[in-house]
Amino acid sequence: LVFAAAESDRNYEDLYLFTTQAAPQAEEMLTLLTSIADAQQQVLQTDLNVGKQRLRVMQVQTILGGLLSLVLGLSMINIFQRSVSGPVQRLHAAAQRISIGDLDVRAPVESGDEIGRLAAAFNSMTHRLQETIDNLERLYRISQGVMSARDLSDLVAEVVEGGNIPVINRAVLNLFEFDDQQQVVGMTVIANWYSGRGTPPSPPGTRYLRTDLELIDLLRARQPLFFNDLLHDPRTDPATHAVAKRLHIRAMAVLPLWRQDQQIGVLLLEGDEPYEFSEQEIRPYASLLVQLAVAIENRRLLEQTQQRAIELDRAKKLAEAANQAKSDFLARMSHELRTPLNAILGYAQILRRDASLTASQESAVRVIQESGEHLLTLIGDILDLSRIEAQRLELYPTDFDLADFLDGIVEMFRIRIQEKPDVALVYSPGPDLPARVHADAKRLRQVLINLIENAIKFTEQGKVIFRVETLAQQTPPDTEGSAGPSPGTARLRFQIEDTGIGMSADEMERIFRPFEQGDNQALRAQGAGLGL
Numbered sequence: 001l002v003f004a005a006a007e008s009d010r011n012y013e014d015l016y017l018f019t020t021q022a023a024p025q026a027e028e029m030l031t032l033l034t035s036i037a038d039a040q041q042q043v044l045q046t047d048l049n050v051g052k053q054r055l056r057v058m059q060v061q062t063i064l065g066g067l068l069s070l071v072l073g074l075s076m077i078n079i080f081q082r083s084v085s086g087p088v089q090r091l092h093a094a095a096q097r098i099s100i101g102d103l104d105v106r107a108p109v110e111s112g113d114e115i116g117r118l119a120a121a122f123n124s125m126t127h128r129l130q131e132t133i134d135n136l137e138r139l140y141r142i143s144q145g146v147m148s149a150r151d152l153s154d155l156v157a158e159v160v161e162g163g164n165i166p167v168i169n170r171a172v173l174n175l176f177e178f179d180d181q182q183q184v185v186g187m188t189v190i191a192n193w194y195s196g197r198g199t200p201p202s203p204p205g206t207r208y209l210r211t212d213l214e215l216i217d218l219l220r221a222r223q224p225l226f227f228n229d230l231l232h233d234p235r236t237d238p239a240t241h242a243v244a245k246r247l248h249i250r251a252m253a254v255l256p257l258w259r260q261d262q263q264i265g266v267l268l269l270e271g272d273e274p275y276e277f278s279e280q281e282i283r284p285y286a287s288l289l290v291q292l293a294v295a296i297e298n299r300r301l302l303e304q305t306q307q308r309a310i311e312l313d314r315a316k317k318l319a320e321a322a323n324q325a326k327s328d329f330l331a332r333m334s335h336e337l338r339t340p341l342n343a344i345l346g347y348a349q350i351l352r353r354d355a356s357l358t359a360s361q362e363s364a365v366r367v368i369q370e371s372g373e374h375l376l377t378l379i380g381d382i383l384d385l386s387r388i389e390a391q392r393l394e395l396y397p398t399d400f401d402l403a404d405f406l407d408g409i410v411e412m413f414r415i416r417i418q419e420k421p422d423v424a425l426v427y428s429p430g431p432d433l434p435a436r437v438h439a440d441a442k443r444l445r446q447v448l449i450n451l452i453e454n455a456i457k458f459t460e461q462g463k464v465i466f467r468v469e470t471l472a473q474q475t476p477p478d479t480e481g482s483a484g485p486s487p488g489t490a491r492l493r494f495q496i497e498d499t500g501i502g503m504s505a506d507e508m509e510r511i512f513r514p515f516e517q518g519d520n521q522a523l524r525a526q527g528a529g530l531g532l
Contacts, residue, residue, distance in 0.1 A: 014291055051406065098126060156193045161267060165281055167251050169195040169273035172202060173296070174219075174263040185209070186263070198272040199248045218264045224289065225254040226282055229274040251275035253282075257293040264293060334379050341379070345372045380446075395440040402437045403429070406468060409445060413452055422461040430469035434490050448494060455498035462499025 094106070106123050160171045171193040177186040186209045192201040227233050230244040230252055244250065251271035256263050348369040352362065410427045417425045453462045473490040503511065 018426075035207065044416060063336070094122065094126075098129075114335075156191045156267070160193050162397060165269070165271075165275070165277075167273050167275035168253075168269045169197040169272050170199075170201045170270050172268045172270070173265065174208075174268070176263065177298075187219075190265075201270075212339065219254060219256075219268075221254055221266075223288045224256065224282065226277040227252045227254075228276045232274075235281055248272050251277075253277065255289055255292075257289060257296060259293045260298050262501070264297065267292065330382050334382055337379050340467045341372055345369060347375065348372060397438050397440050399436055400440050400441050402433055402435065405441060407446070409448055409452070412449075413456065417456055417464075420456065420460070423456065423459050424463040425456070428462055428465060428467045431471070432470050433492070434470070434473065437492075448496075451494075451496045455496050455500065459498045459500035464499075465495075465497040467493075467495040467497070469495075 021462045121499075135462065156171050156173050158371050160168055172189055173191040174187040175190050176184045177188065178184060186207060188208075189202045189204050189206040191204055195202050225235075227236070229250055230236050231241055232248065236244075247270075249270045250273050254267040255267040255269070257267060258267045348365055351357065352369065359363065406427075406429065410425070413425055452464065452466060469492070471491040471493050482521055
């Protein structure tokens with residue numbers, strides 16, 4: 001407790017000393033600290049102002065730097081566009097002009113980089129394209145000229161002049177001649193072309209034998225051959241040199257003409273001076289050879305066809321003249337034979353009326369009359385044949401009673417068929433036959449008589465059936481139900497059947513030709529083959 005009291009007193013003294021002595025010092029220190037704080041605040045304010053000023057300067061510098069970078073960037077873009085995009089755009093514009101057919105345009109080569117090399121390749125491609133199109137146009141013009149050429153000489157001229165090779169001064173078109181083994185035995189000049197300079201070519205029609213052709217092995221080529229100088233070409237030999245010197249040939253193009261895997265000939269383009277053939281000049285000829293061979297073959301066939309047509313026309317005129325002479329002769333002879341024959345028939349009829357004739361005499365007169373009638377029928381058939389061949393057979397239709405017409409024909413054959421007791425004639429008319437018809441009664445009678453007569457002639461046993469029936473009949477609508485006969489059209493079928501020897505299919509094709517009969521030799525003498 002003593003120590004606690006002492007300590008308490010001591011603390012009290014310290015507090016007293018602090019309040020009496022430290023307070024003024026604290027105020028001084030506070031004043032000093034306040035002045036220091038004010039000074040520091042002024043310094044900080046100054047630094048802040050300086051920082052703000054520097055910040056504004058930096059902002060201005062940043063903006064100016066950005067603007068400068070933007071300007072520089074735009075400048076770089078512009079420079080890049082001019083150096084890269086510009087040539088590409090010009091290439092694109094040139095390609096568009098080419099696409100519309102302007103092949104004269106060229107892309108400018110502005111540098112040696114990739115763009116420049118691309119422009120150079122583009123120009124090279126355009127140049128080749130223009131050459132190709134020019135060659136195609138030239139080939140088309142030559143082809144049109146070949147197809148429109150009037151003859152082979154014009155054809156050769158079209159090929160030479162269309163090729164436009166200045167050194168060529170003559171051309172010769174040769175066709176090869178082959179033996180049975182398809183070996184060349186010679187050739188013939190069929191056309192040529194001559195510019196008027198140098199030695200003229202061989203005229204058309206000149207023929208060379210195999211032994212005369214020093215160049216035959218050279219001409220038998222599968223592909224076109226081009227010789228810039230025959231005298232210095234390693235493919236030629238001394239014999240070729242001799243021929244070239246004799247004919248004054250230095251440059252030559254050998255164009256083989258093939259047709260169906262066979263070389264039919266060769267076209268030679270010859271020049272009197274050495275000449276280096278270019279690929280652009282060679283290509284059109286190589287493409288033209290097939291068409292040229294076809295044109296030559298077509299013209300050869302056309303010439304043969306025209307010659308054949310002339311020969312056929314001449315033969316036709318001779319045949320027509322001979323046929324006309326035959327028809328005139330038959331017509332005159334038919335009329336001249338009828339007059340005495342009618343007289344014979346008339347006297348035979350008078351003799352048959354004589355009651356004093358014996359049986360043998362009456363039989364002889366009957367034979368005379370029947371033979372005369374048969375001969376008269378034959379003469380009528382010959383006269384009709386001559387009219388048909390001269391296209392002068394005309395029909396004269398009239399109205400007649402069909403039943404009376406058919407009955408008359410049947411009655412005539414009932415008398416004739418009595419000579420064949422084993423043959424019966426059956427007449428079977430249809431129930432709906434028209435009463436009257438409008439037709440050529442003479443020609444219809446002639447047809448029916450020939451058919452029935454043939455049926456009876458070639459039938460020895462059995463029957464001959466004569467049928468007539470209506471297949472179709474039409475009556476005009478305005479006359480239906482009216483009284484009396486009605487005008488209209490009817491289709492009738494006349495049918496003759498027999499049980500005779502018959503006919504084969506081959507005979508059926510031949511019997512309707514003039515002077516043709518069946519193959520039965522025993523019955524061929526019974527007619528001349530003119531009735532049907």
